[in-house]
Amino acid sequence: MNIIERVSDDIIKYGNTDHDMHPFYLFEPWDVEKRSEHQLKMASDDGIDLFDADFIKHAGTDPHPFQAGYLMSKKPIRILIGGSQIGKSISPRMEIMMMCTGEVPYALRYKKGVDSGVPRLQTKENIIRWGRRDIITGEIIDHNWKATKDGKAWNCGNVIGVGIWPRDKIAPNGSQIWIGTFHEALTNYWWPSVAENVDKEYPDDFVDVRKGNKGTNKNDGIIFTQRDCRIKFLTYEQGHKKFEAKKAWTYIADEEMPSSSIWASAQDHSHSQSIVMTPLNGITWSKNLLLPNTKNPEAEVFHATQYDSPYQDNEEVDARRRTQEQWQRAARVWGQYAEQRGEPYYDRKKLNAWIHKYRRPYYLAQYAPTEVYYGIRSRPEITPIPGLMATNVSQTRIDTEETSIDEWRIYEDLKPGVGYLLSADLAEGAPTPEEAGDMSAAIISRNPIGEEEKKPVIVATIRSTQEILPFARTCSYAMRYYNNALLASETGRGSANTAFQMELDDWPHWFHTTVMRNSTGKAREKKGFDINQSSRDMIFELIGDWIGDFDDNEYPCIPDEPLLKELAASIVNVTAGGKKRCDHPRDGTLDTTIAFGIMCYVYKECSNQIKCNVADKPRQRFSRFQTANPDKALCGMSSMGYKENM
Numbered sequence: 001m002n003i004i005e006r007v008s009d010d011i012i013k014y015g016n017t018d019h020d021m022h023p024f025y026l027f028e029p030w031d032v033e034k035r036s037e038h039q040l041k042m043a044s045d046d047g048i049d050l051f052d053a054d055f056i057k058h059a060g061t062d063p064h065p066f067q068a069g070y071l072m073s074k075k076p077i078r079i080l081i082g083g084s085q086i087g088k089s090i091s092p093r094m095e096i097m098m099m100c101t102g103e104v105p106y107a108l109r110y111k112k113g114v115d116s117g118v119p120r121l122q123t124k125e126n127i128i129r130w131g132r133r134d135i136i137t138g139e140i141i142d143h144n145w146k147a148t149k150d151g152k153a154w155n156c157g158n159v160i161g162v163g164i165w166p167r168d169k170i171a172p173n174g175s176q177i178w179i180g181t182f183h184e185a186l187t188n189y190w191w192p193s194v195a196e197n198v199d200k201e202y203p204d205d206f207v208d209v210r211k212g213n214k215g216t217n218k219n220d221g222i223i224f225t226q227r228d229c230r231i232k233f234l235t236y237e238q239g240h241k242k243f244e245a246k247k248a249w250t251y252i253a254d255e256e257m258p259s260s261s262i263w264a265s266a267q268d269h270s271h272s273q274s275i276v277m278t279p280l281n282g283i284t285w286s287k288n289l290l291l292p293n294t295k296n297p298e299a300e301v302f303h304a305t306q307y308d309s310p311y312q313d314n315e316e317v318d319a320r321r322r323t324q325e326q327w328q329r330a331a332r333v334w335g336q337y338a339e340q341r342g343e344p345y346y347d348r349k350k351l352n353a354w355i356h357k358y359r360r361p362y363y364l365a366q367y368a369p370t371e372v373y374y375g376i377r378s379r380p381e382i383t384p385i386p387g388l389m390a391t392n393v394s395q396t397r398i399d400t401e402e403t404s405i406d407e408w409r410i411y412e413d414l415k416p417g418v419g420y421l422l423s424a425d426l427a428e429g430a431p432t433p434e435e436a437g438d439m440s441a442a443i444i445s446r447n448p449i450g451e452e453e454k455k456p457v458i459v460a461t462i463r464s465t466q467e468i469l470p471f472a473r474t475c476s477y478a479m480r481y482y483n484n485a486l487l488a489s490e491t492g493r494g495s496a497n498t499a500f501q502m503e504l505d506d507w508p509h510w511f512h513t514t515v516m517r518n519s520t521g522k523a524r525e526k527k528g529f530d531i532n533q534s535s536r537d538m539i540f541e542l543i544g545d546w547i548g549d550f551d552d553n554e555y556p557c558i559p560d561e562p563l564l565k566e567l568a569a570s571i572v573n574v575t576a577g578g579k580k581r582c583d584h585p586r587d588g589t590l591d592t593t594i595a596f597g598i599m600c601y602v603y604k605e606c607s608n609q610i611k612c613n614v615a616d617k618p619r620q621r622f623s624r625f626q627t628a629n630p631d632k633a634l635c636g637m638s639s640m641g642y643k644e645n646m
Contacts (some may be wrong), residue, residue: 047352
C-alpha cells in the first residue's frame, strides 16, 4: 500500500479531512536525541551528572525514549520525569483521549520512521522543531519562525510515525480514568485544558455533552467522555481515602504527591499508574519508589532535560538558567533529584563538580567471623567458646546490588600494620529496609602514609537500615578485620547510641574524649564521641576546612559518592537566635556527614589514638581454655594474604 492509499484509508477510517487535521491528530511525541556538546558543557558547569547511575540504570543513556516511549510503553507503572516546561503533561493528556475514544494521532498509527504522507501544520512550534523545508527537495532552509515571505516554497514536512500505539490500552466501555493533582493545578490547568478545552487540544466531540452539565460535573471533578467513560480528578489535598472501591483503568499523578499513601491507594484501585513530575521537592519518598536500587521489572522510567526538548532553543534555556540559583537548576533545568534546595551550607558548585568528575571504583563486601564466638572478649570462666577478639573475621565480596543492610563499599584493600578508625552515626533502624527512617552510617579510614597522602584515607563506608544491635555487630566484624580499629561513635545521648555502646562496651579500642563534669567542674574521661552544640558546630567547621583545602579540579580525597551528595545537599538552618547551623532538607539526611565529621575531629585532635592494634609478629592461637589477650590478637586476613599463624 503506497502513501496516498494509506492516507485515504485513514481518512475513511477516522473521519473527514477537516476533522483529521485537528491538532490532536497531528501531535508528534518526541524522544531524547544524542545530547549536544553545549548541553554537556552546561551540565558540567552546573555540577550535573547526565550519566548519573540512577538515571542510566532506569532510563538509559542518550539517545533514549521520552514522550513516544511513555505512550508506547505497556508497563503497569510509567514514570515521566524531567525539567520544567518541556511537555511532560501533554503525553498523558493525549493518551487520555486515546484511551477514552480509541482515536489515535497519525504519528502513533505508523511504525517508527514511516512517512505518513500527512503534512504538518506551518506553526511556530513545527518550524522550531522541524524547520522550514524546501517543498521540492525537502531540505531544511532554516528554523526561523519569524521569517517573512522570501519567495521560497516551503513546508514543515510530513508527520513521521513513532510506532503503532497498542490498541489494548483503550479503556473498556464505562471505565474511569483518574487524575491526581493539586487543587490549584486542577483549577488553573487541568480543568481548562480538558473540560473546557480552551486550547482546542481535543476534537469537539471528545466530551459527551449529553451528560452532566454539558459533559461535566465540576463539583465532583468529573468529565464525561465518549463510550460512557469518565475522567475523575482527585486532588492531593483530599488525601488517600478519597479513592473509591471501584477500580480505575489508569491513574495519572501530575507532579509529586505529598505522601506515599496516595500512591499506595492508587496502586490498590487502578490497573496501571503513571506519574509525571519535575523533582522540585528534592529527594523525598518518591525517589526510592520511582528509582529504587533494584530496577522494578514492572516499571519504566523516561527522563529528559529542558535542553532535550525539540521546542526549546538553547539560548532561551541558557537565559532562564542564568536567572536561577545554582541549587534550583538540578530539578528545573535538568530534571534530576537533588537535595539542592535552600541556601547551601558548603560550596555546592565545587561538590557537584567533584561528584561529576571523581567517581571512584569500589566493590561490595561483607564481614563475618569464621566461627561461633561469645561476646567481644573471651570468658573462659563462663564458656570455652572464644570471644570475637580471639576469632578470625573474613571478607566476602558480593556481586549483588546494595540492599542497605550489611554490605560495605570498599575503596581500598586492607593494609597490614596500619592504624584504622571506624566513625559512626546511629539511627534506630527497622526489621526491614522499607520500615526504616534514617540509616545508620559508618566510615572506616586509616592514617595517611608517606608524604603524598595529606589527608586520612577513607577505605570503606556503609549505610544500613539494620536495627541497632545487628548494626553494632556488623561494625565489630569490620573493626576486627581492619587491624582492630579504633571506634568513635556518639555515646550517652539517645536510645540508639546507648544500645550501640552497650553492645560494644567490651571493645578494647574505644576513642576517649575528655569532658567537664558540670556539677564539680572536674575533667573526666568519656568513652566515645560527645556530640553537643559546641562539638557539633566544630565537626561541621572541620568538614568545611577539608572542602576548602581542594579546588574544583582537584580530587578531594572523598571517594564516597553518597557522602559527597549529602554534603552538596546540606543547607543553612537559621535558629531562633539568628545563628546559622548545618542541616538537611526535609526528608534528607546527614548520616554519613556526621560520621565524616567525627572522623575529621579524631584525626585533627586525637590522631595519636589511632594505632594498629594487632601484634607485629604472628602468635599461637589461644586454646578454648586459655584467656585471650585482645590487644595482641591477630585478625584473620586470609583473603588479603595476611593470615594468623594457626
